[in-house]
Amino acid sequence: MQFDLLIAGAEVRDPGSRLRGEFDVGIADGKITAIATGLPRENARTVLDARGLIVTPGLIDLHTHVYWGATYWGVEPDPIAARTGVTTWLDVGSAGAYNFPGFRRWIVEPSRARVYALLNASSIGLVGPTYEFANPDYLDLPLAARMTEQNRDRILGIKARIDALTTRGTGLLALERARALADQVQLPLMVHIGRGPPALRDILTHLRPGDILTHCFTGHDNRIIDTSKAILPYVRELWDRGLVMDIGHGAGSFSVDTARAMIDQKLMPDVISTDIHQLSIQGPMFDMPTTMAKFLTLGMSLDDVIERSTSRPARAVGLKDLGALRVGGPADVAVLSLRKGSFTYYDVFKTPFSGSVQIDCVATIVAGQILPAAPERSLHDWADDPQLRAAVGPRP
Numbered sequence: 593m594q595f596d597l598l599i600a601g602a603e604v605r606d607p608g609s610r611l612r613g614e615f616d617v618g619i620a621d622g623k624i625t626a627i628a629t630g631l632p633r634e635n636a637r638t639v640l641d642a643r644g645l646i647v648t649p650g651l652i653d654l655h656t657h658v659y660w661g662a663t664y665w666g667v668e669p670d671p672i673a674a675r676t677g678v679t680t681w682l683d684v685g686s687a688g689a690y691n692f693p694g695f696r697r698w699i700v701e702p703s704r705a706r707v708y709a710l711l712n713a714s715s716i717g718l719v720g721p722t723y724e725f726a727n728p729d730y731l732d733l734p735l736a737a738r739m740t741e742q743n744r745d746r747i748l749g750i751k752a753r754i755d756a757l758t759t760r761g762t763g764l765l766a767l768e769r770a771r772a773l774a775d776q777v778q779l780p781l782m783v784h785i786g787r788g789p790p791a792l793r794d795i796l797t798h799l800r801p802g803d804i805l806t807h808c809f810t811g812h813d814n815r816i817i818d819t820s821k822a823i824l825p826y827v828r829e830l831w832d833r834g835l836v837m838d839i840g841h842g843a844g845s846f847s848v849d850t851a852r853a854m855i856d857q858k859l860m861p862d863v864i865s866t867d868i869h870q871l872s873i874q875g876p877m878f879d880m881p882t883t884m885a886k887f888l889t890l891g892m893s894l895d896d897v898i899e900r901s902t903s904r905p906a907r908a909v910g911l912k913d914l915g916a917l918r919v920g921g922p923a924d925v926a927v928l929s930l931r932k933g934s935f936t937y938y939d940v941f942k943t944p945f946s947g948s949v950q951i952d953c954v955a956t957i958v959a960g961q962i963l964p965a966a967p968e969r970s971l972h973d974w975a976d977d978p979q980l981r982a983a984v985g986p987r988p
């Protein structure tokens with residue numbers, strides 16, 4: 593057996609395949625060809641000595657914005673993937689029907705990490721920071737449905753940000769249209785919550801099992817806990833029936849108070865995702881490994897955190913081949929290191945909480961290739977925020 597790459601002696605942690613223990617991972621022709629102990633190093637063109645490190649399936653970030661240069665929020669995916677273990681990005685709503693062709697041509701096709709998308713129900717996508725549903729002219733459902741049909745290999749669902757700033761007094765109109773669109777194309781609907789109106793209860797009446805509620809641990813008025821910190825019964829009921837609860841940390845959507853209340857009730861999110869964009873990348877979100885480390889700090893186990901960053905997001909959007917390490921499957925792998933120490937993390941309200949572990953990425957492997965480190969583009973003029981960076985400090 594010949595290998596292009598052999599990851600040797602790692603602690604493999606893969607809840608999706610129920611793999612846990614010290615194994616070698618052999619890779620050839622972009623696929624995993626062996627997961628076993630004592631694979632012959634002399635048969636490998638490259639050996640990555642991973643003793644003392646953790647090997648997981650490539651991380652799948654379910655909430656990202658990677659349409660650099662064409663939208664307010666977008667960051668460039670490959671340089672960040674190379675340093676964070678993210679092998680698959682789901683861009684959620686940066687592109688609508690009018691600008692999806694550019695997203696496909698300029699982002700999806702040249703990127704080495706895998707890029708999929710949820711199509712924004714607004715035809716203009718996230719060109720600007722807010723306002724995408726203020727003008728109902730941009731709710732062109734027939735066009736969005738055609739764009740989805742033409743790009744089914746990349747569009748895995750529909751996105752709608754439903755809050756006071758995006759809807760601007762148009763109420764539930766955009767959500768009703770997004771619901772109809774998702775039903776027509778038979779894909780999941782991801783809805784973002786934050787500040788109402790519309791109110792959370794009204795939003796949830798439009799969601800179904802298999803849909804995704806992102807920013808689920810928001811601290812704003814549409815949060816999912818009541819004043820006594822108990823989960824709202826109508827949220828619990830829909831969650832029990834199969835709603836997917838996604839973190840989407842971002843710059844305004846992760847409250848440590850909400851997170852603690854939920855995890856103390858033994859209620860863990862279904863998916864841990866970053867909502868990485870021009871603002872949140874400056875901190876306190878930073879990146880996927882840091883977001884995962886926050887949930888370790890809040891008491892979740894390493895396997896629970898990995899599962900919610902690999903196999904669960906894959907399942908949420910039907911990426912059947914990804915999110916787990918399988919012989920014969922794509923060789924998408926994250927090589928991670930757990931760093932012990934004393935760290936201060938922050939939520940989006942700059943509330944500090946201390947932890948004893950950070951996660952660092954040693955290598956990001958996509959289809960058997962280690963992504964090379966590459967310089968990241970500087971922040972856009974409108975996003976660069978030295979005050980924010982001074983308040984939360986550098987990545988712990």
Ligand SMILES: [Zn+2]
Binds near residue numbers: 656657684840867
């Ligand atoms: Zn977002």
